[in-house]
Amino acid sequence: MTNRIVIFAAFLLFSVSKTIGSTVNQKLYIVADSITTVDRKKLPYISYNYSKVFTAQNPVITLSKGDSLRLWIINTDSITHSFAIRKLMTSGMSIPSNDSVLVTLRLNQAGVYIYHDPKDFPNFVYMGLGGMLVVRNHQHASFYWNLKEHQASFNHVISNKGTVDWSMYNPKYFTINGNSYPHILQDENARIRGKIGDTLIINISNTGRSIHPLHFHGFHATTLYSSSKGNSIGRIKDTYAIYPMETLVLQIVPDKLGEYPIHDHNLVAVTGKGIYPNGMLTSIIITP
Template sequence: MLKKLGIYALLLIGQHCVLQTDAVAAVRDFTLHIYSGDLTITGAGGTTLSVWGYGQTAGLPVVPAPTLTVNEGDTVNVTVYNHRSVQHNFVVQNVTTDANPIAPGGSKVYSFAAPTAGSYLYSDTLNNNINREMGMHGAFIVRPADNGNTAWSGGPAYDHERTWVISDMDKPRWNDVASTGGTVNTSVYKPNYFMINGLGGFDAMMDHDTMIMGMMDEVTLVRIVNAGQFSHSLHFHGNHFQVININGVRQTTPFEEWDTINVPPMSIAEVLYTVNQAGEYPMHIHTAQAETANGVYLNGGATMIMMH
């Protein structure tokens, strides 16, 4: 006996009742505000950088920008307000095509259908990469239509999830110059600050939204979004991992890396990480300079893996 109740189907099987739900696409509305602001890197070598950013609260830009999360098939509306005196834009890489500028003091609504489940980068693509380097970047996450804990419908399952937005900034040659209205020499880029989720290592190694945490044999899906301008190799201690998606290309047979994955600029990788021995392990960018804040070790691209 099957009786439809809205989106619910009540299945009567003998003496057992099972309540099921059909996945229904939704309308997801987001609002972003573009402002100038500051990003503080604490600890040895730390500083306060001048940045530009998107934020969901007027006057409070954040770096990276807020992670926007939807389900596959949803209708997405993103309203972006430009509160700065120069042009900016909003582009979801490989999803949206409107790269036209938002005028100073203006706004624009971007409407599109959520693409296939996976991880995407959104950013300001204007100004020869300067806007993206200054902090105008974030992650756009698409979950399966049923919003389950799988990478995609019928894909690998996981227990925990982390999104790591990797970035780098050149304070003296780019941020300091751009923030005062100067002309940046884009042919010279020597980043001296490296972040995960906008955090230097001292903070990222204690941030519960960045650290990998769980019990033995639990699986963590790590979404790595490189919003920087350098390639970064991420080195996991404690165990190897499986690569399941590279730039939207799903690996039908996930392959195991030794312990390091290189993610080029504007690229994305999704990996499954499992620890089979309890302990505390580091995860860090496998380049000496990227492990520092203005040359001071260890306060760059690093976090912790905590398994019990």
């Protein structure tokens, strides 16, 4: 295996911090395997993992503003991949099979960034290689949603090195953190829990190919960060449309008790292979 080091400076002049942060060391393994849909079908899939053991979730890498990141990416797949972080790296680095690269970053702006494989875009991101890097400037309770969707035939064609026509894309499976309802409800990152008066932060990335308008029952959320709509900061709404390869940070301060659904307002995305409610559906639970 050949190890290569690539260093990127993520200094942003308007947000330079005088505080020296910590250095966070992480490794991501590119692992190819398959996922099981809600109707028990197997789909070829590739994801980033903290070990060589496959899971579909893609790790959430969390840092505090001012921290430095040393990130090794190891490619265990049989084909070449690339690696990039949107808005933090100007180009992707090629990683041949059984090779690795080291990326070093200093993070001086809070927000959510998508790490992904830009090779043959959007094919490998669609196949699963897209996750979240979260830079925090707070200590509030935080939740993480990585949105994806799939059309089964596309997974098989791309896995076999074929060509797909994205204008014909018609996904039938919809996930948050690799899970569809009801399995989403077992994910502590996806199902929001808090108490009246708590500040709850929701970090969202869309690494799928569809627009996902997320609708909150019971509460309105405030926009803290948007990767593409800076003028939306501070807006308070109950529905947020997030486009492919975009990220959002939302804040909710609950003022009443109960459990309230949160779902994609595009109702087909709340289904799985046309069966309701096997898609993007979770909830927020508020206790005294």
